[in-house]
Amino acid sequence: MNPEILGFVMDQLFEIGALDVTFAPVYMKKNRPGTRIEVLCRPKDRDVLIQEILTQTTALGVRYHPCDRAVLHREPCQMDTVFGKVAAKKIRHPDGTDRMVPEYEALAKIARIRGLALKEVYARACGNPLDRKNDKI
C-alpha cells in the first residue's frame, strides 16, 4: 500500500462514521513491513467501513470483533482564557470533578496568529486564566 493512499483512507474513514482510526506498524511474512489500520465504530457503521477499507486499500480481508468502551462524559463549552473565550470540551472525571480542555484547533490558530509556541499557548490557556487577565499578551 502506497502511504499516500493510507493518509487519504484515514480521512475517508472518519468522514463516513469512524469514531477513531489509528495506524500501527507491523511486520509480515517475507520481510514485509506493513501498516495495520484499526477502526473503532458503532455497530451500525461497521459494514460500510469494512466496504470502504476493502475498496480503498489492497487488503483482501478485514477482521472485526465487538468491544465495549468506557468514556468520560464530555460536552462542548466555551472556556475563558488569557486569549479570550476559546472552544473547549468540559470533561467529567471518574471522581465527579470537571475539567475543561481547550480544543486543539482553537489554540493552534492562536499560536499561528500570534507567532507563539503552541506549548506556550496551552500552558497559558490552561494555567490560571482569571488571575492573568491583566497580562500584556
Added chain:
Amino acid sequence: MNPEILGFVMDQLFEIGALDVTFAPVYMKKNRPGTRIEVLCRPKDRDVLIQEILTQTTALGVRYHPCDRAVLHREPCQMDTVFGKVAAKKIRHPDGTDRMVPEYEALAKIARIRGLALKEVYARACGNPLDRKNDKI
C-alpha cells in the same frame, strides 16, 4: 526471545495452519522492548497454534479471542501480461467488479531473471497487457 527464533516461529506457524502471522513492536515493564506475535486462524487450529507458540517461544501465556472476518472472494487464475501468462488471483470487489492481481512470486522471478526492477515489472504487468503485446521486452 532471540530474533532468529522469531523468524523461524513465523514459518512454523504458517506451516501448521495459521492464516496470518504478524509481529508488532511493544514496550514492556522494566524497559524491555518486546515483540507481539499475532496469529489469525480457524477455530479448529487454535489449540495447536497455541501449543506451538508456547513450545517454540519463551512466552508463558497466549491470549486469544474470537473474531470475524470479511474477505473478498478470490480465486487463482492466469493473467495475460507483456511477460506472458503469470499466476494471479482474481479478486471480486465490493462493487461487483473483478480485479486480477499477479502473484508476487511470479513477478519477483521475472524481475530476477530479466534484471528489471520489481516495481517496473508490476507496473508493466498490470498496466495494459493487451495493448503492449508488440513491445520489445
Added chain:
Amino acid sequence: MNPEILGFVMDQLFEIGALDVTFAPVYMKKNRPGTRIEVLCRPKDRDVLIQEILTQTTALGVRYHPCDRAVLHREPCQMDTVFGKVAAKKIRHPDGTDRMVPEYEALAKIARIRGLALKEVYARACGNPLDRKNDKI
C-alpha cells in the same frame, strides 16, 4: 510531549524550511515511550530549525550531523490522463529514462469529486492514458 503539539510542530518545521520531517517511535529510560523528530534541511536553515524545535517542544537538546543526499532530478509537469491533464512530477531515473508521477493532491481531489477509490484513480491515471481516451468515466 502532547501528540497534538507534535502534529503542529511538523507543520511549522516544513513552513520554515525543513525538506523532510519524520517521526520515529523510540523507547526511553523509565518505561517512557517517546517520539524522535527527524528533520532534513539545508545547512543554512539548520539553526532556525533547531531553535524552533527547542521552542516548540519540551526537548532540552537537539543532535545534528551533516549528511549528503543523492536525489533524482525532477521537475513539475502536466500529465495527460483519462481524467484530463493533472499536475505531476517528471522524474529522471538512474538509467536515464523519465517517469511521470501525478501529484497526490491532484488525484486525491479527483477521487473525492468523483467518489472513486484513490487506488483506482492512481491505477487509471498511470495505466495507459492515451489508449483509454474513449472510456466512459
Added chain:
Amino acid sequence: MNPEILGFVMDQLFEIGALDVTFAPVYMKKNRPGTRIEVLCRPKDRDVLIQEILTQTTALGVRYHPCDRAVLHREPCQMDTVFGKVAAKKIRHPDGTDRMVPEYEALAKIARIRGLALKEVYARACGNPLDRKNDKI
C-alpha cells in the same frame, strides 16, 4: 501525554492488579504519534483499572473486550546454579516436561555484584549447573 506520566502509569496499573501492561506505538489523525496502553486483567479488576487510566491519562475513553488465555503452569522454586541457589520459576511445558527459569532480579543482582555480563550469568546459570560446580567463579 507526557512520556514521564506513561512510565508512572505503568507502575500504578501493575500495583492495582494489572496482569500485564504494554505500550504500542500508533499513529493517529493530524500527524499525531501516540502510544496505546494495553492492559490484561482479571474481570473483577477491570473497572478499577479503567478508572485509573481515565484518571491518570488524558484519554477520554477506554476500549475493552473479553479474552481467554492459555498459560503454562508455573510455580516458584529454587534453582541450583554455579552461583548457588537462585530464585526461579518451574514451568510445565505442553509436552509435560518441566523447565526451570531463573528470575531476572536474582541474576541481575549477581551480574551487578560480580561485574559480569548478564548474558554470561544467564548462560552459566542455565547451562549445566551440576557439572560446573567446580568452576572457579
Added chain:
Amino acid sequence: MNPEILGFVMDQLFEIGALDVTFAPVYMKKNRPGTRIEVLCRPKDRDVLIQEILTQTTALGVRYHPCDRAVLHREPCQMDTVFGKVAAKKIRHPDGTDRMVPEYEALAKIARIRGLALKEVYARACGNPLDRKNDKI
C-alpha cells in the same frame, strides 16, 4: 536478544557514562524483529560504551559517528509549588526567558504519597503556584 537483558543493558550504559540511551524497533532480514540500541555520549566515553555493548549483548558490531548537539542551558533549582518546594531544573529558552520544570522523581513521590494522579500533580505544581498558596491540598 532477551528483552530482560536489554533493560539491564540500558541501566548499565547510563551508569558508565551514556548521556542518553534509546531503543528503536527495527526489522531485519529473515523476518527478524530487532531492537536498535542508540547511545549518545561524550567522545571520551565512546570506547568504553562500545565495549559494554559488545560484552553485554549478542551484537557483533557497533556503528558510530560524531554528532553535535545544541542544548538549552539548564541548572538545578528549587521551585515553589502548592506542594512546597520541589527539586526542579531552570531552563533558559532560545528567546532568553527562563522556565522552571519540576523533576519527575519529586512529583512522582508527591503523587504516590498523596494518592493523586501524576497528571494532576504536574498541573497544580506548574499552574500558578503563588496564587494558590491558600488552596486546601
Added chain:
Amino acid sequence: MNPEILGFVMDQLFEIGALDVTFAPVYMKKNRPGTRIEVLCRPKDRDVLIQEILTQTTALGVRYHPCDRAVLHREPCQMDTVFGKVAAKKIRHPDGTDRMVPEYEALAKIARIRGLALKEVYARACGNPLDRKNDKI
C-alpha cells in the same frame, strides 16, 4: 511503496553488497506511515546501492553519511554439539575470550528435521555439548 516490493528490495541490496539492511517504521507528513530503509555498506559499494534503491523503490532521494564500526573478530568454524558438528562462528570478545555461536541455518535445519523447537536446539547445542554426548537424542 508496496510491502512486497520492500521484501524484494532487501534481498537485492544484500546481493549487491549491503553489509546490513534494516527497516524502521516512521511517520511522515499527511498521516502517511512509511518505512525507512537503512543500509550499511563499504564506501566502495555506496553508489551502486544508492542506484538500486532509487531504481527499485519510489524514493526520490537517499541520504548518506560516513560512519565507523567496531566489530568483534569472527571466523567460521565447526562446533561440536550433541547433534554432531554444526557450522558456527568463533567470536573473540572484548576481554579476549572466545565464544562459539552456531549458525542459524544449521540449527534451524536440525529443528525441522527432528521436529524439535528451535529454542530447544539452541539450548542443547550451546549448553554443554561434551558432557551430553551420551544423551539419547
